[in-house]
Amino acid sequence: MKITDIIIRAGRSLKQAKARTLLTSLAIGVGAFTIVLSLAIGAGGRDYAATIITSNTNPQELFVQPRMDANNDPNKPQKYTDSPTMNYGGYTAKTLSQDDIEKIKQIEGVKSSTSIYQVKIKYIYTKGNEKYQASVRGFNKGVKLEYVTGGSTDIDNDGIIITDNYLEAFGFVNAGDAIGKKLTIAVDRLSTAAINPEQKEFDFKITGVIKSSIFAASPISGMQISKDNMRLLYDYNQQGTANYNQYAGAIVQAADNVDVKDVKSRLVDAGYDAQTAEDLMSFIFNFINVLQAILIGFGILAVLTSIFGIINTQYISVLERTQQIGLMKALGMRRRDVGRLFKLEAAWVGFLGGAIGSALAVIAGTVGNPFISKVLSLGDTKLIVFEPLSIVVVVVGLILVSVVAGILPARKAAKLNPIEALRTE
Amino acid sequence: MIEVKNLVKTYGKKDSAFNAVDGVSFTIPTGKSIAILGKSGSGKSTLMHIMSGLDKPTSGEIIIDGQNILKLKQKDIDKFRSSEMSFIFQSFFVQAKESCYDNVSLPLEIAKISVGKRRKMIESALAAVDMSEKVKAKAKELSGGQKQRLAVARAIVNSPTIVFADEPTGNLDSVTGGMVEDLLFKYSKENDVTLIIVTHDSDLANRCEMQIHLKDGQIDDMNPPKFLGKTLVGRRLKK
Numbered sequence: 060m061k062i063t064d065i066i067i068r069a070g071r072s073l074k075q076a077k078a079r080t081l082l083t084s085l086a087i088g089v090g091a092f093t094i095v096l097s098l099a100i101g102a103g104g105r106d107y108a109a110t111i112i113t114s115n116t117n118p119q120e121l122f123v124q125p126r127m128d129a130n131n132d133p134n135k136p137q138k139y140t141d142s143p144t145m146n147y148g149g150y151t152a153k154t155l156s157q158d159d160i161e162k163i164k165q166i167e168g169v170k171s172s173t174s175i176y177q178v179k180i181k182y183i184y185t186k187g188n189e190k191y192q193a194s195v196r197g198f199n200k201g202v203k204l205e206y207v208t209g210g211s212t213d214i215d216n217d218g219i220i221i222t223d224n225y226l227e228a229f230g231f232v233n234a235g236d237a238i239g240k241k242l243t244i245a246v247d248r249l250s251t252a253a254i255n256p257e258q259k260e261f262d263f264k265i266t267g268v269i270k271s272s273i274f275a276a277s278p279i280s281g282m283q284i285s286k287d288n289m290r291l292l293y294d295y296n297q298q299g300t301a302n303y304n305q306y307a308g309a310i311v312q313a314a315d316n317v318d319v320k321d322v323k324s325r326l327v328d329a330g331y332d333a334q335t336a337e338d339l340m341s342f343i344f345n346f347i348n349v350l351q352a353i354l355i356g357f358g359i360l361a362v363l364t365s366i367f368g369i370i371n372t373q374y375i376s377v378l379e380r381t382q383q384i385g386l387m388k389a390l391g392m393r394r395r396d397v398g399r400l401f402k403l404e405a406a407w408v409g410f411l412g413g414a415i416g417s418a419l420a421v422i423a424g425t426v427g428n429p430f431i432s433k434v435l436s437l438g439d440t441k442l443i444v445f446e447p448l449s450i451v452v453v454v455v456g457l458i459l460v461s462v463v464a465g466i467l468p469a470r471k472a473a474k475l476n477p478i479e480a481l482r483t484e
Numbered sequence: 485m486i487e488v489k490n491l492v493k494t495y496g497k498k499d500s501a502f503n504a505v506d507g508v509s510f511t512i513p514t515g516k517s518i519a520i521l522g523k524s525g526s527g528k529s530t531l532m533h534i535m536s537g538l539d540k541p542t543s544g545e546i547i548i549d550g551q552n553i554l555k556l557k558q559k560d561i562d563k564f565r566s567s568e569m570s571f572i573f574q575s576f577f578v579q580a581k582e583s584c585y586d587n588v589s590l591p592l593e594i595a596k597i598s599v600g601k602r603r604k605m606i607e608s609a610l611a612a613v614d615m616s617e618k619v620k621a622k623a624k625e626l627s628g629g630q631k632q633r634l635a636v637a638r639a640i641v642n643s644p645t646i647v648f649a650d651e652p653t654g655n656l657d658s659v660t661g662g663m664v665e666d667l668l669f670k671y672s673k674e675n676d677v678t679l680i681i682v683t684h685d686s687d688l689a690n691r692c693e694m695q696i697h698l699k700d701g702q703i704d705d706m707n708p709p710k711f712l713g714k715t716l717v718g719r720r721l722k723k
Binding site: 064 | 533536538539558559562563564565566567569570571573577579581582586590591593594595596
């Protein structure tokens with residue numbers, strides 16, 4: 060029997076048992092749905108992370124921190140040291156001093172070393188509107204920002220770049236409306252009396268609006284001003300306190316023609332912890348990959364379960380069609396072809412399940428995308444990205460799995476004795 | 485020409501062994517119709533199965549047009565059956581949920597006839613049994629007589645040289661049974677096709693040119709005796 064005729068006959072027998080075929084397919088469909096959706100989320104997540112990373116980091120940049128003590132267990136009493144520390148919710152971290160910053164600058168391949176200024180902003184506002192909390196950081200030339208409007212490769216000395224989630228709070232109709240408007244930041248002088256501290260307002264002009272994102276370093280805001288202004292705010296805010304000129308970390312820029320990894324190993328040799336942008340990136344990718352692997356695991360479990368469904372269905376099918384098999388064998392159909400007929404039926408079930416599951420996944424993803432983007436405020440970014448190739452691979456994979464599941468029932472059909480089969484009345 | 489030589493089929497082993505077919509020999513010239521008669525358990529079905537290559541005898545030979553089909557490989561027997569033989573059964577064995585067209589198409593698909601050639605063959609086979617207007621009807625919508633006519637169409641579609649019919653009219657009333665019989669004998673005569681009918685219906689058997697009566701696996705009687713040729717083995721071996 061020709062393979063095309065077998066395929067057609069296999070499809071036809073399934074059509075004659077519609078409910079059974081559909082139910083068995085749906086079992087695989089659940090697996091296909093989960094796997095296709097996980098792959099799409101993984102692909103979308105990686106795409107998105109890559110965009111976030113390129114818009115938040117510079118590949119030639121390193122994040123340097125003091126080396127933490129290996130036995131720094133927050134559950135045990137910590138020894139007092141004279142060296143300055145910062146306290147984050149009971150967890151003390153060492154800091155970098157100005158000397159460290161200078162020392163790092165001398166390391167081979169380091170272009171610049173900028174301390175991370177931590178400025179506690181009291182409030183931020185535009186004229187005639189409410190005051191809001193916010194945080195700012197220094198503008199980094201090497202980072203590609205995702206501008207909604209305005210922006211350039213550098214920042215004006217009195218300029219500020221705001222995130223789009225603040226537009227409404229600042230009383231702007233849209234991003235374009237914000238450009239050129241005045242924005243005021245108020246900072247306390249922490250060295251003065253804690254009850255009624257001295258404070259000062261700094262004025263800035265909005266030069267650009269960028270997208271806010273959940274992956275951005277600061278969830279409240281990623282507002283950016285020039286490094287010089289950052290220093291100015293920092294000096295006013297921290298001068299006279301114990302932590303003045305003590306930094307949680309530094310941003311080190313490697314020279315353009317130097318491998319950032321070499322710089323990293325030299326920094327580590329010098330006694331610092333250093334992470335490249337790639338290191339930070341791999342953490343996000345690892346997270347996405349693990350999440351995806353777990354989801355795919357569930358999908359594979361569903362597929363495994365459905366295999367037993369296929370075996371069961373196909374066995375019943377063989378029993379039901381004993382006479383038909385007997386007749387076909389009497390008419391000279393070869394054992395191999397009888398086996399193929401049942402394996403191809405299983406393949407059809409796998410194909411249907413894969414197609415139904417994938418189609419539902421694509422529908423769910425397409426419908427869910429705008430909703431997810433809205434909840435996570437991703438803007439136009441899609442978190443679920445379907446790759447046609449991976450869908451094809453999933454469907455083909457499921458067909459193969461189904462054929463394997465169909466082997467045992469197919470063998471039973473092939474072995475059937477036509478005389479016995481035709482005797483059943 | 486089909487030569488059956490000294491056929492023995494033994495079931496069971498040692499003490500419990502018994503011969504369902506016990507030393508049967510006869511010859512059927514091409515294009516003749518022959519009835520194999522006998523009560524149930526006489527070995528007539530087993531004989532038919534062995535003659536069609538569905539079953540293997542314990543000993544003996546089946547020589548069809550000079551070729552011992554028992555010496556063929558399974559693959560070649562299957563091929564031989566798909567191109568030279570066909571079957572009609574008491575309970576029709578038509579596929580209820582398939583259309584008449586697809587039912588008749590099955591032997592052609594098994595024999596690897598191309599799609600282009602099939603249509604004409606199927607249509608003429610259905611026309612031969614006067615079922616042309618039922619091409620698209622599902623087999624389950626047919627009456628018993630129509631189902632058996634469909635089975636006849638399926639049996640003749642690939643122009644076999646031997647047609648085996650196992651109680652072809654057993655499930656039919658005498659009128660529709662008669663119609664099916666007419667079809668079979670007419671087809672056999674017109675196309676020089678050997679027709680082997682297994683039955684216990686003596687009226688049907690009498691319409692055949694030859695009759696073989698089986699009893700306990702042996703030939704009890706044969707008509708006309710001249711077809712026995714040189715061998716009266718079946719009778720002689722009788723205990």
